[in-house]
């Protein structure tokens with residue numbers, strides 16, 4: 011076997027042996043990293059240059075941070091921590107190490123700030139990015155990526171952490187870009203949102219009681235985040251759930267009925283948030299000259315009534331209460347999506363790999379699509395759009411499954427958020443990468459965070 015030069019500056023343990031990875035092929039790891047980088051670059055290219063230091067969402071980082079953060083995280087996790095390689099630039103590696111959690115104070119309509127003075131010039135960021143990328147790529151091609159018993163290389167954990175981290179951030183970037191002024195974005199010329207269709211009459215689907223598996227045992231899948239492990243089986247009593255997500259026209263009934271002005275539908279802290287921010291409707295809606303519009307990524311369009319409404323957990327819960335219903339629990343979502351009379355499925359539609367006929371995900375659209383557009387993606391019980399077209403809020407606070415252990419490659423990934431303030435979202439949005447569409451993947455946000463591509467449906471019993 012030919013020895014490779016130590017071009018990435020890696021420690022001796024990291025080179026000299028053939029790259030080895032048993033969970034997926036080396037070629038696919040390299041291809042995934044490249045594809046991630048190209049997609050991230052395309053997302054940054056959507057922005058006009060003058061947005062670089064702006065902060066589209068208060069208390070998230072400015073645009074500049076994310077351009078540095080993605081390769082910095084990959085370099086720090088795989089090359090430095092995993093393989094013991096030396097630094098490129100300790101200051102920039104620290105500066106770009108980690109974003110921050112959106113706090114309560116981030117209210118709708120906050121003025122974007124400009125943070126030019128605190129951040130390096132774009133040219134400096136790009137030089138760092140290029141070098142970090144070069145070293146990560148060399149490591150992926152030549153280093154020993156899998157090393158049983160090594161805290162970060164067991165089952166090639168660091169590699170998958172890097173790959174999924176970037177894919178997840180692409181969704182974060184998109185919902186941040188969504189808040190930038192329309193004039194600061196370059197719209198793809200061939201893009202037209204799909205707004206046709208009529209909202210189907212909402213139906214309740216009865217899901218029989220049975221077992222739902224939350225989580226999975228680590229050794230049974232190539233990779234999962236720590237909060238997905240281990241498997242725990244829960245018995246879910248029978249319940250009702252809506253066949254479709256709540257659409258803009260259904261949610262309009264709540265707005266028109268004065269729902270945002272009636273404290274009885276809101277938890278006290280959610281009601282205070284409405285008052286403090288003068289919140290009167292979903293953040294994605296705008297009202298101009300007496301008409302309702304959807305604020306899309308590139309355009310303001312007449313509110314598409316058949317699209318799932320995108321709202322915070324606070325708004326979803328209030329609507330459900332007003333309807334005399336509630337949000338589903340995480341276990342109910344799991345049962346509705348993946349359960350069947352013949353046992354649990356890999357995806358709502360079965361075992362076929364996720365494809366465009368199954369739902370709106372994997373960056374196929376900048377916006378949602380009308381509910382009912384993907385009957386082929388229905389679950390065994392006939393519930394539609396459970397994966398795709400918007401994350402779905404559950405009533406479950408984010409917490410560990412019994413037997414949880416923080417992961418070595420990203421120990422704070424979940425544990426920082428086990429605070430009872432974050433709620434689990436399941437499914438996927440149009441901006442969720444297809445590799446994240448596994449039944450155990452969990453997303454979570456604070457109840458009053460209105461920026462994400464998140465919708466909901468009601469449950470009852």
Ligand SMILES: [Fe+2]
Nearest residue numbers: 083108109179
């Ligand atoms: Fe990150």
